[in-house]
Amino acid sequence: MIKSITLCELAELIRETKDTLILCHKNPDPDTLGSAFALKHILNHLGSKADVACADETQKKFSFITGGSSLEYTGKEYERYIAVDVASPGQLGDLSYLSDKVDLTIDHHAMCTRFSKYYENFRASCAENIYLLACELGILDTLPINFYECLYAGMSADTGGFRFSNVTPDTMSLASLVIARGIDHAEINRVIFDAKSMEEIKAQKLTYENMELYCDGKLCLIVFTNEMKASNGISDADIGDIVNSVRGIDGVLIALSLKQSSKDETKYSLSSRANADIDVSSVCAMLGGGGHKRAAGATIVASNENEARAQIIPLFTKALEDYKNE
Numbered sequence: 636m637i638k639s640i641t642l643c644e645l646a647e648l649i650r651e652t653k654d655t656l657i658l659c660h661k662n663p664d665p666d667t668l669g670s671a672f673a674l675k676h677i678l679n680h681l682g683s684k685a686d687v688a689c690a691d692e693t694q695k696k697f698s699f700i701t702g703g704s705s706l707e708y709t710g711k712e713y714e715r716y717i718a719v720d721v722a723s724p725g726q727l728g729d730l731s732y733l734s735d736k737v738d739l740t741i742d743h744h745a746m747c748t749r750f751s752k753y754y755e756n757f758r759a760s761c762a763e764n765i766y767l768l769a770c771e772l773g774i775l776d777t778l779p780i781n782f783y784e785c786l787y788a789g790m791s792a793d794t795g796g797f798r799f800s801n802v803t804p805d806t807m808s809l810a811s812l813v814i815a816r817g818i819d820h821a822e823i824n825r826v827i828f829d830a831k832s833m834e835e836i837k838a839q840k841l842t843y844e845n846m847e848l849y850c851d852g853k854l855c856l857i858v859f860t861n862e863m864k865a866s867n868g869i870s871d872a873d874i875g876d877i878v879n880s881v882r883g884i885d886g887v888l889i890a891l892s893l894k895q896s897s898k899d900e901t902k903y904s905l906s907s908r909a910n911a912d913i914d915v916s917s918v919c920a921m922l923g924g925g926g927h928k929r930a931a932g933a934t935i936v937a938s939n940e941n942e943a944r945a946q947i948i949p950l951f952t953k954a955l956e957d958y959k960n961e
């Protein structure tokens with residue numbers, strides 16, 4: 636196992652002036668995007684050039700983080716590669732081939748596969764680690780307001796608007812320091828949680844029509860095949876957090892989504908969420924993935940959706956039974 640580095644060692648590495656590529660995880664969420672762009676602010680401030688890349692497209696509404704720039708990797712060579720909020724090489728998606736080049740990973744996932752020098756702190760969001768880094772570097776007062784908007788977006792998204800069990804007094808203290816910088820936190824929360832495109836609404840409608848219930852309604856799954864996406868004009872970005880729609884149903888203890896890959900039809904992206912004290916990350920680890928105790932994912936390889944279902948349902952059913960027998 637690769638040893639972790641300390642915050643002080645991380646700060647020393649970040650101080651080195653290098654042309655840097657920052658890598659986000661696939662199906663980008665506000666935490667990986669916010670952490671990446673906040674880190675870009677830090678690197679730029681310290682005199683390093685930095686670009687951000689991601690395997691998948693970003694939702695337009697997150698342009699307050701990305702500035703609207705494309706995150707497609709151009710193939711350019713960099714002096715340094717840093718992954719943020721990336722729990723395993725597979726989480727880089729189609730950019731996994733760059734994992735050998737990654738010099739440094741900044742993360743907060745307890746269940747992870749280390750693939751470079753690693754700074755981790757099991758905070759609720761990776762964004763909190765970027766704040767701690769800026770604090771360690773002593774540059775908090777010199778960074779632009781957008782740095783704090785990026786961090787707040789990450790913190791709020793990964794805690795479901797400060798409602799999940801991962802929220803600690805430390806999370807709230809840090810959020811308070813970020814809000815004190817004068818960001819419009821209400822607007823950031825509106826964009827993240829309430830602003831939905833017509834395609835996202837359509838995806839939600841399809842979800843409620845097609846969801847499958849198992850174990851007396853305690854396990855709920857929604858499958859999105861490429862055929863379903865194409866015939867309804869839905870893109871991958873529109874179903875990025877669709878698992879939360881089934882998670883919201885009262886009585887559901889484990890919510891699952893399986894999304895067929897648009898680029899490789901034999902791959903299905905699995906997302907899992909627990910509404911009770913059930914460790915879905917260890918189930919995802921058995922499937923080659925990882926994540927947090929109550930929010931984790933994996934990539935399933937299967938020749939069709941039924942085969943994908945058959946790989947996951949028995950494992951989550953077992954996790955549910957073990958929980959009930961405790």
Ligand SMILES: [Mn+2]
Pocket residue numbers: 666667720743760761793
């Ligand atoms: Mn995260």
